[in-house]
Amino acid sequence: MLRVLVAVNLGVAVVATARAPQLSATFSEFLDATSIVEPYLLLVLAVLWAGAPRLQRLPFGVGACLIALVTVLAGQAIYAAMARLSPLPPGTLLRWILFALIAVGVLLFYFHLRARALSPAITEARLQALQARIRPHFLFNSINAVLSLVRRDPRRAEVALEDMADLFRVLMRDNRELTPLEDEVELCRQYLELEQLRLGDRLTVDWNVKSMPGDALVPPLMLQPLLENAVYHGIEPSSTPGTVSINLFLSRGEVHAILKNPYRATGGNHHSGNKMALANVRERLALHFDAEASLESRVTKDAYEVHIRIPYRTSVLESATGAPTVTGPMPGQEGDRSGDSNARIGAPEAARG
Amino acid sequence: MAEAPLRVLVVDDETPARRRLRELLDDCASALPITIIGEAQHGREALDLLQSAPADLVLTDIHMPDMDGVELARHLLKLAHPPVVIFTTAFHEHAVQAFEVNAIDYLMKPIRMQRLLSALQKVPRLRPVTAEKLAQLPTTARRFLSVTERSRVVLVPLEDVVYLKAELKYITIRTAQREFLLEESLTKLETEFGSRFVRVHRNCLAAREHIRGFERRVNGDGDAHWEVLLAGVVETLPVSRRQQFVVRDMGRETAA
Numbered sequence: 001m002l003r004v005l006v007a008v009n010l011g012v013a014v015v016a017t018a019r020a021p022q023l024s025a026t027f028s029e030f031l032d033a034t035s036i037v038e039p040y041l042l043l044v045l046a047v048l049w050a051g052a053p054r055l056q057r058l059p060f061g062v063g064a065c066l067i068a069l070v071t072v073l074a075g076q077a078i079y080a081a082m083a084r085l086s087p088l089p090p091g092t093l094l095r096w097i098l099f100a101l102i103a104v105g106v107l108l109f110y111f112h113l114r115a116r117a118l119s120p121a122i123t124e125a126r127l128q129a130l131q132a133r134i135r136p137h138f139l140f141n142s143i144n145a146v147l148s149l150v151r152r153d154p155r156r157a158e159v160a161l162e163d164m165a166d167l168f169r170v171l172m173r174d175n176r177e178l179t180p181l182e183d184e185v186e187l188c189r190q191y192l193e194l195e196q197l198r199l200g201d202r203l204t205v206d207w208n209v210k211s212m213p214g215d216a217l218v219p220p221l222m223l224q225p226l227l228e229n230a231v232y233h234g235i236e237p238s239s240t241p242g243t244v245s246i247n248l249f250l251s252r253g254e255v256h257a258i259l260k261n262p263y264r265a266t267g268g269n270h271h272s273g274n275k276m277a278l279a280n281v282r283e284r285l286a287l288h289f290d291a292e293a294s295l296e297s298r299v300t301k302d303a304y305e306v307h308i309r310i311p312y313r314t315s316v317l318e319s320a321t322g323a324p325t326v327t328g329p330m331p332g333q334e335g336d337r338s339g340d341s342n343a344r345i346g347a348p349e350a351a352r353g
Numbered sequence: 354m355a356e357a358p359l360r361v362l363v364v365d366d367e368t369p370a371r372r373r374l375r376e377l378l379d380d381c382a383s384a385l386p387i388t389i390i391g392e393a394q395h396g397r398e399a400l401d402l403l404q405s406a407p408a409d410l411v412l413t414d415i416h417m418p419d420m421d422g423v424e425l426a427r428h429l430l431k432l433a434h435p436p437v438v439i440f441t442t443a444f445h446e447h448a449v450q451a452f453e454v455n456a457i458d459y460l461m462k463p464i465r466m467q468r469l470l471s472a473l474q475k476v477p478r479l480r481p482v483t484a485e486k487l488a489q490l491p492t493t494a495r496r497f498l499s500v501t502e503r504s505r506v507v508l509v510p511l512e513d514v515v516y517l518k519a520e521l522k523y524i525t526i527r528t529a530q531r532e533f534l535l536e537e538s539l540t541k542l543e544t545e546f547g548s549r550f551v552r553v554h555r556n557c558l559a560a561r562e563h564i565r566g567f568e569r570r571v572n573g574d575g576d577a578h579w580e581v582l583l584a585g586v587v588e589t590l591p592v593s594r595r596q597q598f599v600v601r602d603m604g605r606e607t608a609a
Contacts, residue, residue: 137416140443141367144463148369151376198367239366239395239418 040078040100044071064108071100135228138195145198160197163190175220178288178313181248181255182214188223188246195231203235204243212248215314216255219284225277226259226306234261234304250312257308263299278306285310358386359476362406364399364413364425365392365441370462374412374441381470396420397497397508400428404505408436410476412460415442415492423492427484428499431506435481439472455486494545498526500533509533511549515563515586517542519556529585551603553581554593567592567600 047070048055055063075097142164149157167190192205223246230244242262249256278297285293285308293310361378365371371392378387390406393399395417403411411429413422420428426438440452440459452459458479460468497508513528519539526533543550543558550558565582568589572578579592579600592600 136444140462141370144373144443145367145369147463148373148376152372198369200368236366236416237418 036078036082036096039081040074040096043074043078044100047074060112067108068101068104071104072097075100135232138228141198142194145194149197156197160194163193166190167194170220177220178217179220180214181212181216181218184218184220184223185209185212185214185248187221188227191224191227192231192244195235199231199235202239202241203231204241206243206245208245208247208249211250213250213255213312216250216310217313217315218255218310219281219288222281222285222308223257223259225281229277230259230261230304234264237264238262253312255310255312257306259306259308260303263302263304281308356386358388359410359473360388360390360406360408361473362390362399362402362408362411362436363392364394364396364411364417364422366394366414366417370414370441374464377464377466377469380466381473384470385473387473396422396425396428399425400506400508403429403432403436407432407434410473411436411438412441413438415440420496421492423487423490424495424497426482427487427495428497428506428508430481430484430487431499431501433504437476437479437481439476451490455482455489457482457486457490488541488545494547494549498533498535498537500526500535502533507533511546512562514560515583516560516590517550517558518590527586551599553590553596553599555595557590559583559590561603564603567604 048067051066051070055066058066075093079093079096142160146157146160146164149160167187170187189207192203196203196205227244227246234244235242243260245258245260247256247258247260278295282295285295289310293308295306295308297304297306299305363371363374363378365374375389375392378389381387390408391402393402396413397420399411399413400420411425413425415422422438422440426440429435429438438458440457441462441464442449442459443462449459449461451457458472460472495511497510498514499506499508501507509526509528513530515527515529517535517539518525518527522536524535524537524539524542526535539556539558543552549561551561551564553559559581563584565584568580568582569577570580578594579597580589581592582589
């Protein structure tokens with residue numbers, strides 16, 4: 001609604017500027033125009049607001065026609081009211097309605113595009129596409145490592161295959177819903193076990209998860225792709241041993257994850273994959289938590305560090321905007337939505353719908 | 354007729370991968386006499402080993418720290434009797450394509466015993482892959498230059514190279530300690546190492562990180578030209594008239 005008000009007023013200002021003979025007259029022209037536009041606009045919005053629940057169920061085309069009809073009728077009502085107060089030049093009604101219909105058309109088009117970009121189906125498709133893909137290189141090297149165990153240490157081979165099964169079960173399942181952090185941590189442990197099998201002493205893992213909130217909901221595969229990166233870029237390129245450290249904790253209602261690995265300045269094309277995984281996790285965080293989550297990466301003296309911050313939530317209902325579990329936003333609700341998501345920071349409440 | 358056993362070196366940075374390959378080679382041994390002369394964790398170690406213990410075949414992984422498999426194969430060509438190299442790789446879309454195109458032998462990990470055996474059986478008929486073909490593989494630039502001295506292959510780490518200068522038939526590699534002679538083309542080196550070197554003269558590439566500055570010199574005839582000052586060596590290098598823009602560009606970089 002806020003967006004509609006601002007947009008129409010801007011439109012009026014533009015028209016006023018165009019009509020005014022000089023710049024100084026713009027303001028008075030604007031005031032004249034708004035004295036008519038404002039009641040008109042508010043009337044239309046009030047009618048649409050009252051009818052919103054029903055309007056939402058209609059197909060977009062029918063809804064748009066109804067809104068246009070409301071606009072025309074409201075135009076006539078305002079005209080009638082205004083004409084009683086003071087005489088108006090002929091043709092005014094037509095001009096008003098024309099202006100109003102153009103505004104309606106432009107705004108409906110804008111909201112339609114916006115709703116499509118944010119619609120649950122599209123968001124779901126994007127999440128699917130974004131789902132972290134494990135490097136084939138890891139899969140085949142791991143199978144090879146397990147094969148090397150089959151003859152001399154069958155029991156370890158069994159455990160390794162079980163870890164692989166768990167890992168791939170998660171990788172292949174539908175990963176749109178948030179999962180508890182402890183599950184993600186377990187997955188990461190299994191993944192790192194497999195890497196350890198291949199890399200032996202070259203990889204040391206330092207877990208710091210005593211104070212992590214295990215029940216916090218996180219996007220699945222939030223950490224694993226980043227750890228895969230850490231191993232691929234920080235451990236594999238060097239024959240000297242290195243440490244990957246994972247630090248998870250809760251601070252002021254936010255879950256923090258800090259991952260570190262040795263930074264090896266190797267040239268070449270080694271780094272393109274890194275940006276992909278980072279962008280992938282970052283985008284999925286945004287789809288689930290909007291601006292409330294962040295992912296930052298930096299290079300310190302000899303380490304590469306990724307810092308993730310997400311709001312601490314333990315039930316799906318609290319997960320805010322954009323998540324596919326929440327009903328998609330409808331045109332006209334947009335203004336309110338961006339307004340109250342700010343209010344929700346720090347004091348989570350059940351999402352609408 | 355008793356054949357001499359096939360001497361094999363196994364190179365892989367992952368212990369389980371080396372172990373697996375050993376198992377498979379043992380399996381093949383019943384069909385074909387094989388001696389495993391050793392194992393190495395990366396290219397540099399393999400090269401060291403091969404200097405004292407010759408092999409007929411090197412089975413090497415491609416991705417390895419310190420020196421990858423393709424670079425190893427290039428340096429091996431400088432040995433008096435270069436071994437045949439067969440690459441092993443877990444997965445590498447682009448590389449695999451390039452291997453096919455250049456008919457370079459490779460085995461996909463996990464390796465099947467049968468495939469390994471048939472690869473081993475054709476080794477006596479194979480010639481080592483040429484440097485030209487190896488250079489076409491999409492790998493990163495070499496980390497070492499290699500020269501042959503008294504029938505040994507000596508590696509010169511690229512970061513030690515102060516400049517490369519073409520003279521008649523050879524290229525002189527200058528490091529802070531000494532000079533080496535290399536049989537390669539300056540243009541190809543320039544393409545391979547890109548921004549690491551800057552061409553200061555038709556016959557000379559200077560290592561960017563070793564350039565300390567430039568000095569204007571006037572000779573007896575009153576002609577002025579620039580000289581490159583280098584860290585670690587006393588001599589300076591003349592900048593040719595055509596490459597004078599280098600002085601300006603690098604001057605700007607240091608000023609910025």
